[in-house]
Amino acid sequence: MAVLAPTSRVGVVRLGMVIDLKRCTGCNGCTMACKAENGTPPGVFWARVLEREEGKFPSARRIYFPVLCNHCKEAPCEKACPTKATYKRPDGLVLVDYQKCIGCRACMTACPYQARFYRKELRPYFPQGYTPYEAVAYRKFTRGTVTKCTLCAERVDKGLEPACVQVCITGARVFGDLNDPESQISRLLRSRHNFRLRPELGTDPSVYYLA
Amino acid sequence: MSEEFSFELRAQREWSWLIVTGFFLAGLGAGLFVLAFFLGLNSISVTAVILTAFGALALLFDLGNPIRAWRAFAHLRTSWISWGITLISIFLVIGLLHALPAISWFSWLPWSPQSGVGYIGGLITMVAAFGVMGYTGFVLAYSPAIPLWNTTLLPILFILYSLMGALGAMFAMSPAIDWTKTNLALLEIGEIVLISLSLVVISVYLLTISYSTVAAKEAVRVLVRGSLAIVFLGGTIVIGLIVPLVLAILVYSGGADATRAVPVLVVAGVMELAGGFLLRYSLVRAGVYVPLI
Numbered sequence: 011m012a013v014l015a016p017t018s019r020v021g022v023v024r025l026g027m028v029i030d031l032k033r034c035t036g037c038n039g040c041t042m043a044c045k046a047e048n049g050t051p052p053g054v055f056w057a058r059v060l061e062r063e064e065g066k067f068p069s070a071r072r073i074y075f076p077v078l079c080n081h082c083k084e085a086p087c088e089k090a091c092p093t094k095a096t097y098k099r100p101d102g103l104v105l106v107d108y109q110k111c112i113g114c115r116a117c118m119t120a121c122p123y124q125a126r127f128y129r130k131e132l133r134p135y136f137p138q139g140y141t142p143y144e145a146v147a148y149r150k151f152t153r154g155t156v157t158k159c160t161l162c163a164e165r166v167d168k169g170l171e172p173a174c175v176q177v178c179i180t181g182a183r184v185f186g187d188l189n190d191p192e193s194q195i196s197r198l199l200r201s202r203h204n205f206r207l208r209p210e211l212g213t214d215p216s217v218y219y220l221a
Numbered sequence: 222m223s224e225e226f227s228f229e230l231r232a233q234r235e236w237s238w239l240i241v242t243g244f245f246l247a248g249l250g251a252g253l254f255v256l257a258f259f260l261g262l263n264s265i266s267v268t269a270v271i272l273t274a275f276g277a278l279a280l281l282f283d284l285g286n287p288i289r290a291w292r293a294f295a296h297l298r299t300s301w302i303s304w305g306i307t308l309i310s311i312f313l314v315i316g317l318l319h320a321l322p323a324i325s326w327f328s329w330l331p332w333s334p335q336s337g338v339g340y341i342g343g344l345i346t347m348v349a350a351f352g353v354m355g356y357t358g359f360v361l362a363y364s365p366a367i368p369l370w371n372t373t374l375l376p377i378l379f380i381l382y383s384l385m386g387a388l389g390a391m392f393a394m395s396p397a398i399d400w401t402k403t404n405l406a407l408l409e410i411g412e413i414v415l416i417s418l419s420l421v422v423i424s425v426y427l428l429t430i431s432y433s434t435v436a437a438k439e440a441v442r443v444l445v446r447g448s449l450a451i452v453f454l455g456g457t458i459v460i461g462l463i464v465p466l467v468l469a470i471l472v473y474s475g476g477a478d479a480t481r482a483v484p485v486l487v488v489a490g491v492m493e494l495a496g497g498f499l500l501r502y503s504l505v506r507a508g509v510y511v512p513l514i
Contacts, residue, residue, distance in 0.1 A: 055225055060513065062228045075228075077513060086365050089299035092306065093292035110292055113285015115235040116302050122366035122511050124225075128235060130285055154285025207513055211365040 023101040024083075025161060026188040026216035027175070028195050028204070029076050033182035036061055036074030040174035040183065044078075047162060047173035049147020052135050054127040056159035057174045076183070078174070079104065079125035079159035080207065080215030087117035087126065087158075095155075102188075102216055103161050111155035118156060122208050123215075126158045161185075188216060230439045233367060233508045239283035241502045244357040245386075246276030247309060248379060249497070251350035252387035254316060258343050260403055263323030263334045265391070266343075270316040272390075273353065277309050301360040308352035316346040354383040357501075367508040368433055369440035374426040379501075381422060385415040386497040389465070392490030400479030409473040416466040416493075423458075423500075440509040453503040461496010465489040 036059055044050070044057035060075040081104045088096045088104055095110035096117055118126045132153050134140040140148070151157060162172035170176070175183040186195035195218075198204075202220045209215065224231060250273030257265035281287045296303045319334055319342035321327040332339040358376030365371060388411055391398065431441040444453045468489040472482045479486075 053225075058226055060226055060228050075514065086363075090302070090363060092294075092296050092300040092302035093289070094295050095292075110289070111286065112289045112292060114283075114293070114302055115285075116300070116360065118235045119233050119361075119364045119370075119508065120366055123513060124231075124366075124510055128285065152286070156285075208511060211511070213365070 022189055023187050024189040024216065025081070025102045025166065026186070026195060026218065027078070027161070027172075028184045028186075028198050028218045028220060030180075030182045030184070030198075030202075030220040031073075031075070032220065033180040034059070034074045034076055035180055035182075036072065037179060039177045039179055040076055043173040043177035044159070047165075048160070049144060049150075050127075050157070051129050051132050051148070051151070054129065054157060056125075056127070056157070076174075077123060077125070077207070078217065079121075079161075080123055080213065080217040081159075081161060082216065083214035084212055086120040086122070086211075086213060090116040090120040092116065099163075103163055103166070104158075105160055105163060106156060106158060108150070108152040108155045108157075111152070113154040113156065115156060122211050122213060126156050128156045130154055228512065228514070230436060230509050230512055232440070232443070232506060233510060236283075236505050236508075238502070239279050241498065241505050243276045243278075243280030243283060244379075245498045245501050246279060247273050248276070248354045248357055248383035249386045249390060249494070250274070250276060251312060251353040252383035252385075253390050254312070254350045255347055255384065256387040256391065258347055261335070262398075262403065263320055265394075265398075266316065266320035266334065267323055268390075268394075269387075270313060270320060273309065273316075274313055277313065280305075301356055301363050304352070305356040305360060308349050308356055312346055312349040312353050315342050315349065319343045319346055351380065354380045361505070361508070364508075366510050367440075368437035368511060369430060369504065369508055372426065372430060374422060374429075375504075378419070378422050378426060381415060381419050382497050382500060385412070385419060386494055388412045388415065389490045389493030389497065392486040393494060395479070395483050395486040395490070405479045405482070406473060406477035409469050409477055412469045412489075413466065413473065416462050416469065420458075420462055420466075423462075434511065436509040436511045440507045443507045443509070444503055449503050449507055452499055453507075456499035457496050457503055460492050461499060462493075465493040465496070 038059050040057045041055055041059060050056060057078045060077055061072055063070060063072050065071055081102055085104045088098055093110045093112055095107045098104050115128055118128060132148050132151060134144050165172060171185045175185040184195050184198060186193040190196060199218055204218045204220050206215045206218055250269045253269035254266055257269055281290055284290060293303055293306045319339050322330045322333045334343060355376045358379035361370040362375040388408060427441050430437045443449050468485055472485055
């Protein structure tokens with residue numbers, strides 16, 4: 011797997027993701043990898059795969075559609091946040107500062123991709139209490155705040171790929187610099203028909219789908 | 222399969238009773254202040270400020286981390302909630318200072334609501350009051366994700382409802398009001414006009430938005446034929462608008478005699494307030510997200 015170059019030849023980096031719908035098998039490996047990497051509380055799925063049955067017998071099929079935070083260039087969540095807890099990094103990642111978030115959930119009603127999650131209290135997965143992993147992982151969360159996909163910022167900053175990208179068994183998820191014309195992600199977007207979710211809402215998302 | 226993993230249309234569930242109570246009381250207090258300022262009823266100005274204060278408390282309790290609420294002033298450039306906390310603060314502080322001398326304990330203060338400084342304070346508070354009434358609509362209307370809310374008519378509807386609620390509150394308090402100093406007939410005309418306008422605006426709003434996206438159509442369906450139909454049609458429309466309208470017409474055409482009309486006024490006022498609360502509740506609960514694909 012390609013390691014992200016620390017600087018882009020073009021100058022301003024715009025990190026993004028491409029998801030190849032022809033390759034996705036709906037295994038939800040990305041869902042689990044994200045949960046394992048980030049230790050998200052029950053019911054919080056920063057990355058997830060939507061599924062739906064389409065058509066009628068004998069030509070019915072299931073479609074799988076991985077979704078995550080789109081890290082929009084014109085993020086409505088960032089604009090709605092009254093405390094600037096949601097902020098945009100220069101490389102394009104939209105992140106949440108849990109120390110500033112007051113839990114008003116304006117970002118949740120503003121996000122067209124339903125990519126944000128709120129837990130008033132942090133609960134463990136099992137009634138017996140926190141697992142050793144949860145005890146460590148939950149330390150980075152603050153109760154009463156809104157969380158979302160970080161594109162594994164701590165991994166990206168070390169030159170690695172997000173967990174969901176690394177674990178994808180079919181290579182359906184590709185991560186890279188949208189502003190670098192020679193990156194794998196840019197070459198994929200040039201070669202295949204692609205679309206983004208709800209671009210007419212003016213969000214300028216950074217996640218593309220290959221049809 | 223868990224709801225987060227399906228494509229189905231779903232309504233937002235994060236904002237519910239506390240937010241609705243907060244918006245309702247904040248808007249009601251602001252509208253009541255505007256009404257009291259025009260009518261020169263200073264003791265009602267104090268009630269108005271207190272109502273908005275309770276609204277602000279409700280909004281505060283809805284937060285995940287209320288202790289940090291002071292941070293919410295930080296994003297006036299784009300966040301309507303920042304505007305809200307700013308406008309509510311101006312309204313509460315200057316409004317209270319303007320209206321306090323009306324209470325006998327505070328009559329020693331060196332200004333009165335009608336005097337130069339007090340009157341200017343009242344004007345500033347009035348502007349802030351319209352801001353408080355409008356911002357609650359703008360907070361919802363801002364969202365590109367919820368087509369039912371994302372319309373020009375929402376702030377207009379909320380301002381209208383706040384002013385109407387102010388009249389409803391006056392009527393609900395009518396046993397305590399000195400009707401020799403306040404023209405009931407004028408207020409009844411105001412009530413008839415505002416209720417009629419509200420009925421028109423709601424009809425236009427829901428009709429036009431139902432011509433819009435799938436999510437908007439589903440939201441209107443929920444409101445008019447679905448799980449919120451009883452609350453919306455029964456509560457907001459019938460109890461909140463139609464019955465008070467009929468009662469207002471009856472009182473006005475009966476000569477607007479305050480001494481006889483007080484029980485009717487109280488009933489009409491309480492129903493109208495309930496309807497105003499249920500309108501905001503219905504709209505907030507019916508906020509259906511745009512489908513992802």
